[in-house]
Amino acid sequence: MNKTLPNDRCPCGTGKRYKACCMPRAQIRAVNGMPLAKIFKLALEHHNANRLQQAEAMYLQVLSQQPWHVESLNFSGVIAMQVGNFVVASDRIRRAIDQLEHEMKDASPEEMPSLRRRYSAALNNLGHVRQSQGLLDQCVALYRRAMEMGSTESFNNYVLARQYDPHYTQEESFADHLAFARQFETPLLARWPEHNNPRDPKRRLRIGFVSGDLRAHPVGFFMESVLRNLDRSQLKIVLYCSSPKKDGLTERLRSLDVLWRDLMKMDDKAAVQRIRDDDIDILVDLAGHTGYNRLLTFARKPAPVQVTWLGYWSTTGLKSMDYILCDRISIPENEQRYFVEKPWYLPHTRLCFTAPNLPLPVAELPALRNGFITFGCFNNLNKMSDAVVALWSRLLHRIPDARLILKSRQLNEASMREAVLKRFAEHGIESGRLLMEGQSPRHEYLATYGIIDIALDPFPFTGATTSVEGLWMGVPFVTRRGDRLVTRQGESLLRNVGLDDWIAEDDEGYIECALRHAADLTRLAQLRAGLRERLLASPVCDAPQFARHLESAFRDMWRAYCAR
Secondary structure, three states: OOOEOOOOEOOOOOOOEHHHOOOOHHHOEOEOOEOHHHHHHHHHHHHHOOOHHHHHHHHHHHHHHOOOOHHHHHHHHHHHHHOOOHHHHHHHHHHHHHHHHHHHHOOOOOOHHHHHHHHHHHHHHHHHHHHHOOOHHHHHHHHHHHHOOOOHHHHHHHHHHHHHOOOOOHHHHHHHHHHHHHHHOHHHHHHOOOOOOOOOOOOOEEEEEEEOOOOOOHHHHHHHHHHHHOOOOOEEEEEEEOOOOOOHHHHHHHOOOOEEEEOOOOOHHHHHHHHHHOOOOEEEEOOOOOOOOOHHHHOOOOOOEEEEOOOOOOOOOOOOOOEEEEOOOOOOHHHHHHOOOEEEEOOOOOOOOOOOOOOOOOOOOHHHHHOOOEEEEOOOHHHEOHHHHHHHHHHHHHOOOOEEEEEOHHHHOHHHHHHHHHHHHOOOOOHHHEEEEOOOOHHHHHHHHHHOOEEEOOEOOOOOHHHHHHHHOOOOEEEEOOOOHHHOHHHHHHHHHOOHHHEEOOHHHHHHHHHHHHOOHHHHHHHHHHHHHHHHOOOOOOHHHHHHHHHHHHHHHHHHHHOO
16 A cells, blocks of 8 residues: 655655655655655665666656656666667656756756756766667767766767767867866876885786776676786786676686775775775776776876776876877877877787687588678677768678678667668668667677678777677678777787788778678688687787786886886
């Protein structure tokens, strides 16, 4: 039986009284005897623990009694987005924004700061939805609106989203990252602490890695084998986790003779103190401006040497970041001016892939049994720009019986599949030539490479994890050389595997490269049969060698610091 809540605080989480918040007391009811405040709190706990189904059910219980409860609308919209239901996500978050705009009209000056924070958070989340839908202009506009309210997260999302824009220049990117630093790092520069780490160039170093992606995520896949092979007699490893998301890979990483620190519930001041108490010599950022980053912790300079690597594709913009680990393909020397950090070049590659521990054989070349070529791309659909659709359509016209398979989280939703069909139809490609699949467990996703003959790399935001996973499954890919780090991931991978003839200079070269390889099925089948072994023998999967190179980089960085 429903009953009135026993206190007079609004369950929205602000701690305000009903009359000053979003839920009038007379309309607040309990569900099955449980106060809405407790239901909402449990929903948050489930959400933070990534129990999305339970969290959404509880948010909806709150909404059944209070349809305009802002946080339940906003957070349940985030869950809908996470599971690929973008229409529902958009509706819920849009309603939260409308409610907040209504409340802000009559809010007192004291109430406005809280309302503005909640408003910017909802704008930011709607920006995420629009980005997932491939509506780049709309998502950028929403992030900008949230940025006007001082949102760090929205600024992060803005510079990240712009990486997908084929018209975004290096000059613009550099300027935007510098603007981030001016707004959020500059006020902290005068308060950088002194570091008392012993300046002994030969002693064992304490290395900290900071990431929200120490799990089944590209960062986790590229870190696992490296961490296994780092020499513990030379390096003491501390992993700083900045996300509530954890899984089986997280547990494997925690078992690798490391210290584990959870930063999720620490603000930047507490995180800085934790890192200083751990006597970290070199602190490594694995996120850049991506989700769950702790750039504002780095901006406070908790360690004497700070490095960014792996999880981002541009400068952080921060003066507190001393180096960026890279290779000479990713960042040529003539492009160092676009980085605040000093590029530190690894000998071969900036990436070291951990091969899946799954019993998945490389399938026979599908074209031999199908009688036609199947192209494929499993990248995030955001990377499929209009220029990409146009070029892939031209390729399909050149091989009239070829097929194209697309697989991504966004394609779980019917509206997204219909939008993709429409985009290709505008270029004369009929729906029967396209196969679309949504997200699936990793072993099923990898097995799907068994129906692809040749993968197509998108641009300007090229693939990395999907590309190397395809190589492991015997599928080579065509890539187009780009003009910045994010556009050169494919080139770096292919050069390190010895597949230089799969790299194109321009659009015409891209089509000719795909046509040339598609025309020689015997050679393509031979390449496929030996490609996994070729990848595993390359620098991309040579974890012991990569670990030695990383150790050497850390040691030389420390020597340079000691010599100052």
